[in-house]
Amino acid sequence: MKETSIIVCRCEEVTLEQIREAIRQHGCSARETKLRTRAGMGICGGRTCRPLLERLMVPLEGDHASELPLKIQPPVRPVSFAQWGRSL
Amino acid sequence: MNAIYDLIVVGAGPAGLAAAGSAAQAGLKVLLLDEFMKLGGRLLGQLHQEPGGAWWNGIREAELLVLGAQEAGADIATGVSVTGLERTDNNGWTLWTTQGCYRTPFVLLATGAAESANPLPGWTLPGVMSIGAAQVMTNVQRVRVGNRGVVIGMSVLAMAIMSELRLAGIELAAIVLPPGNALSGKDSNPEAVLDSLLRFANLAPNAMLKYGAKFLQNSMLRNLALNLYPKQGIRMLDVPLQLRRCAIEIVGRDAVEGVLVADITPRGEPIAGSERVVEADFVCIAGGLYPLVELAAVAGCPFRYVPELGGHVPVHGENMQTLLPGLYVAGNITGVESAKVAIAQGRVAGLSIAFSAAAEKAPGEAEIKDAMEQVKLTRHEALIQFHPDIARSRAKLYQIEIV
Ligand SMILES: Cc1cc2nc3c(=O)[nH]c(=O)nc-3n(C[C@H](O)[C@H](O)[C@H](O)COP(=O)(O)OP(=O)(O)OC[C@H]3O[C@@H](n4cnc5c(N)ncnc54)[C@H](O)[C@@H]3O)c2cc1C
Numbered sequence: 001m002k003e004t005s006i007i008v009c010r011c012e013e014v015t016l017e018q019i020r021e022a023i024r025q026h027g028c029s030a031r032e033t034k035l036r037t038r039a040g041m042g043i044c045g046g047r048t049c050r051p052l053l054e055r056l057m058v059p060l061e062g063d064h065a066s067e068l069p070l071k072i073q074p075p076v077r078p079v080s081f082a083q084w085g086r087s088l
Numbered sequence: 089m090n091a092i093y094d095l096i097v098v099g100a101g102p103a104g105l106a107a108a109g110s111a112a113q114a115g116l117k118v119l120l121l122d123e124f125m126k127l128g129g130r131l132l133g134q135l136h137q138e139p140g141g142a143w144w145n146g147i148r149e150a151e152l153l154v155l156g157a158q159e160a161g162a163d164i165a166t167g168v169s170v171t172g173l174e175r176t177d178n179n180g181w182t183l184w185t186t187q188g189c190y191r192t193p194f195v196l197l198a199t200g201a202a203e204s205a206n207p208l209p210g211w212t213l214p215g216v217m218s219i220g221a222a223q224v225m226t227n228v229q230r231v232r233v234g235n236r237g238v239v240i241g242m243s244v245l246a247m248a249i250m251s252e253l254r255l256a257g258i259e260l261a262a263i264v265l266p267p268g269n270a271l272s273g274k275d276s277n278p279e280a281v282l283d284s285l286l287r288f289a290n291l292a293p294n295a296m297l298k299y300g301a302k303f304l305q306n307s308m309l310r311n312l313a314l315n316l317y318p319k320q321g322i323r324m325l326d327v328p329l330q331l332r333r334c335a336i337e338i339v340g341r342d343a344v345e346g347v348l349v350a351d352i353t354p355r356g357e358p359i360a361g362s363e364r365v366v367e368a369d370f371v372c373i374a375g376g377l378y379p380l381v382e383l384a385a386v387a388g389c390p391f392r393y394v395p396e397l398g399g400h401v402p403v404h405g406e407n408m409q410t411l412l413p414g415l416y417v418a419g420n421i422t423g424v425e426s427a428k429v430a431i432a433q434g435r436v437a438g439l440s441i442a443f444s445a446a447a448e449k450a451p452g453e454a455e456i457k458d459a460m461e462q463v464k465l466t467r468h469e470a471l472i473q474f475h476p477d478i479a480r481s482r483a484k485l486y487q488i489e490i491v
Contacts, residue, residue, distance in 0.1 A: 006271075007207065020270060048205065051204035052207065055273070067391065068385055068391060072382050075172055076170075076171055076386060077186070
């Protein structure tokens with residue numbers, strides 16, 4: 001299957017091939033893969049591709065097995081600065 | 089900063105609505121928030137016939153739950169997203185929302201589940217949507233999603249929604265499997281898919297699937313069935329269920345024009361030379377569901393990875409309390425199950441919170457126990473089983489974590 005033409009992160013337009021290549025070359029963790037490729041860093045905050053990225057990662061083991069592979073940060077929805085400011 | 093509520097419930101699906109109702113009934117001052125403009129969550133899209141013949145109409149069920157919560161005195165606001173949740177030192181929680189900030193001693197997260205996709209080339213074209221989006225457009229917004237569609241992915245959820253699309257008079261050209269790649273895993277393997285379909289054979293309106301399912305429990309017969317499975321599929325509700333075909337690419341210039349499909353072996357490998365284009369003007373991708381846990385994560389909840397429940401779930405007890413004081417969870421955030429289970433869990437959460445808060449009309453322990461029994465009973469009788477091992481994995485979760 002043509003991995004170059006499968007977009008995984010729609011917001012940042014990162015392909016399956018780019019993500020797999022980053023993992024292969026650098027043996028990286030979920031977080032490092034995200035930082036290297038920008039997959040999951042777009043406006044939707046990873047709502048669409050987070051589960052896909054997690055499927056591509058080597059599963060965490062031992063004490064870490066139950067952690068979320070990708071950290072979730074507030075705000076958990078896209079909000080404007082004005083809205084964020086008003087809510088403080 | 090608003091600090092007048094004893095309990096803030098995030099999410100007005102079946103779990104949140106039931107919880108808000110029972111907590112308010114017990115005398116707590118409750119605020120229920122949801123980011124959608126309508127109350128009811130995923131319930132709103134549901135329409136199916138129960139084995140006894142009665143119809144489960146999610147819109148009506150939602151209305152009844154809303155009425156219950158309102159009559160009990162809960163305040164409800166729609167169109168408000170909760171964007172952050174933080175524990176404050178003086179035994180309480182701060183909630184950030186798109187409409188201001190709240191402080192409260194008790195929070196219930198009932199944020200439900202989200203869909204995951206199985207990407208393939210062309211899935212960003214206009215006209216491609218998740219199967220759940222097609223459900224919401226059809227049953228909630230009453231918008232025709234298109235004239236002729238292809239569904240990619242075969243699961244309990246896909247079948248349930250497919251039958252709703254048919255009820256709305258929408259033509260479906262075929263249901264095919266997703267292409268095999270690093271992301272689709274078992275979803276692209278006919279053997280594994282047939283196995284999972286057999287679990288809900290009692291739902292199948294197609295006699296062959298319904299009565300055939302029993303025989304197919306036998307693995308030899310199952311292999312035979314897979315090998316003999318007609319390439320053009322078995323028709324169900326007039327839709328060919330093509331277990332031996334997969335989508336390769338969604339094609340179209342500015343929008344969906346069709347899907348390139350290929351025949352596949354019983355193990356899922358495409359057969360060279362069998363490719364053809366099925367014309368369609370919309371495509372539904374049916375991936376899976378996973379618990380929507382964002383707020384539990386930012387609150388600092390410990391998690392457990394439970395594949396039977398759909399992925400990572402916040403660690404919680406049978407009374408729906410998490411390991412963080414004052415923070416509760418109910419519904420699909422605790423594991424993907426049917427709406428009736430979510431309602432039953434919501435009741436448990438509402439009652440346990442009222443008990444903890446020593447509410448004016450707080451329930452006794454016996455009442456909470458009864459409500460917990462009701463969850464198990466409802467789970468046992470649920471029409472749609474999202475996974476065969478839900479009951480066992482729940483028992484394990486509750487035994488290990490709550491002493
Ligand atoms: C697409 C889809 C289709 C389904 N179809 C069926 C079906 O046909 N039959 C069946 O039995 N089950 C179905 N389910 C399972 C379904 O999730 C349960 O039936 C039930 O609706 C779960 O109830 P809940 O209260 O836990 O969550 P939901 O009903 O999902 O409600 C959660 C609510 O929380 C709100 N919310 C989430 N995050 C926030 C936030 N940060 N701020 C504010 N509000 C928020 C959402 O807007 C939503 O209204 C489906 C699930 C999905 C995702």
